[in-house]
Amino acid sequence: MDGNWLSIIPFLLVIPIAMMTKQVLPGILIGLIAGAYLTNPAPIGGIETMLQYLVTALVDKNNIKIIVFLYVFSGLVGMIKVAGGIKGFVEAASERVDTKKEAILLTYVSTIGTFSAPSFRFVTIGPIMRALLKRVDMTKKELGFVIETTTTPIIVLIPIATAFVGYMVSVVELGLHNQNLKGDPYSLFIQSIPFNFFAIAIFLVGIYLSFFHHSSDGAQQKPNENGSEEDDWHNCDPAVSLDLPSKPWNLLLPLIVVIGLTLILTWWDGHQKGFGFFKAFIKANVLDAMVIALLITTFLTIFFFLFQKFELKMLIESFVFGGNNLMSVILLLSVIWGLASVTEDLGFSTFITDHTGWIPSILVPPILFLFGSAVSYFIGSAWGTWGILMPLGISMAAISGVSLPLVIGAVFASGTFGAFASPLSDDVNTLSRILGLQVMEYARFKLKAALIAVAISAACYTGITFIL
Structure with missing residues (x-):
């Protein structure tokens, strides 16, 4: 089926269905089912084929490692919450905040200790900052904007110890595999970081608006005037509830250990392969290093918490609860893995090669970015956008001769825009709930800044294509 136009049908279904349902999963699932029936049009054959693609994806060695990493990392965060690490950190960090600039600073x-995942950061800094609004001249919308510009736009630029790394590397690996291209996906991810122009631009715009621009936003929106700070804390998230201990080192030590071990094991793997100090980090199997470092950190954290007299049953339950999130x-x-496989078997890469060569190479990165930004805005998912567009982006890069890291960075940037700006985004909805904001009103408040960053990007x- 090389070059078969039918290979684009699954993707043509994914985006409009995701936009209509406002959910990524239904669109991708229907795309997978459609692709499976195109491969095997028998009444039951399509479902059997779909199951086969899913099973094949789930038994892949690297995919299993990614799943283990995501589950264990989220489980570790769950244990840190109940051990009072989050509550202790935010309490210690907020003791001397009295002005708006101090609150923003x-x-x-706080990004230093809370960069592991957006939800982790929201429940860490959101409740305490909301409580502190009683003491500083700042609206909740302004606070939300500052928190968000320092969350996903920063996390996507950090190459270790985040919940994003494994997934971002996996979609790059998937695109390379579909095009039969050689290359280390983690190295390409590292090289693409400077080209995530939206993440960099919105962070810089955020700094300007936070420190050098006087807001003209309407009336100050304070938390419940009759409520107490303790009520705000307790009602926003159990991570800072009143009955938890306050132990900042229960957050900081696990983060220090997992980051340190990841760096050491990454270097050691490259060193074992005979490479020098700096090249060892590039040539190492980073996914293995990340998973092993995380597992060791989790075991050490459990012993550390048991030493503090936390109950083993409570730690296990919080780990499972966190992982299940x-x-x-x-x-x-x-x-997504199954969808990528079925479209490749239908001849997607060859079709792209045959029909997109007319696009000038200079336009490939901006077109991908703008198209991806529109998709991510309407479906509200960075991860869904990356999964949908990365195979397409790498295919277009391969046939146009455009720098792979540049195109990969453009795809990652487009998803970052949706996570930041879309009213359907999990980030926007979660933070709005924590801060007590109306989702659409808050999304409109920050859309202008997001569009400025889009134009810059x-x-x-x-x-940049004139240089590379």
Whole structure:
């Protein structure tokens, strides 16, 4: 079926269905089912084929490692919550905040200890900062904007110890595999980081608006005027509830250990292969290093918490609860892997090669970015956008001769825009709930800044092709 136009049908179904349902999974699942029936049109054959693609994806060695990483990382965060690590960190960090600039600075500095995942950061800094609004001249919308510009746009630029790394590397690996291209997916991810222009632009725009621009937003929106700070804390998230201990080192030590071990094991794997110090980090099997470092950190953290007299049953339950929070992501990953495989078997890569060569190479990165930004805005998912567009982006890069890291960065940037700006985004909805904001009103508040960053990014993607 090389070059078969039928290979694009699954993708043509994915995006409009995701937009109509406002959910990524239904669109991707229907795309997988359609592709399976195109491969095997028998009444039951399509379902059997779909199951085969899913099973094949789930038994892949690297895919299993990614699933283990995501589940264990989320489980570790669950244990840190009940051990009072989050509550202790936010309490210690907020003791001397009295002004708006100090509150903003605390929000930026807190990224150091809370960069592992958006939800982790929201429940860590969101409740305490909401409570502190009683003491500083700042609206909840302004606070939400500062928190979000220092969350996903920062996390996507950090190459270790985040819940994003494994997934981002996996979609790059998937695109390379579909095109039969050689290359280390983690190295390409590292090289693409400077080309995630939207993440960089919105962070810089955020700094300008936070520190050098006077907001003209309407009346100050305070938390419940009759409520207490303790009520805000207790009602926003159990991570800072009143009955938890306050132990900041229960957050900081696990993070220090997992980051340190990841770096050491990454270097050691490359060193064992005979490479020098710096090249060892590039040539190492980073996925293995990340998983092993995370597992060791989890075991050490359990012993550390048991030493503090936390109950083993409580730690296990919090680990399972935390891990289960990412089961929807793991399900999404499995369907995306299956969709990529079935479209490749239908001849997607060859079709793209035969029909997109007319696009000038200078326009490939900006077109991918702008198209991906539109998709991510309407479906509200960075991960869904990356899963949908990365195979397409790498295919277009291969046939146009455009730098792979540049195109990969453009795809990652497009998803980052949706996570930040879309009213359907999990980030936007979660933070709005924590801060007590109306979702659509809050999304409109920050859309202008997001579009400014989009314009800057599109210009950069167009201009950079003259250099690379």
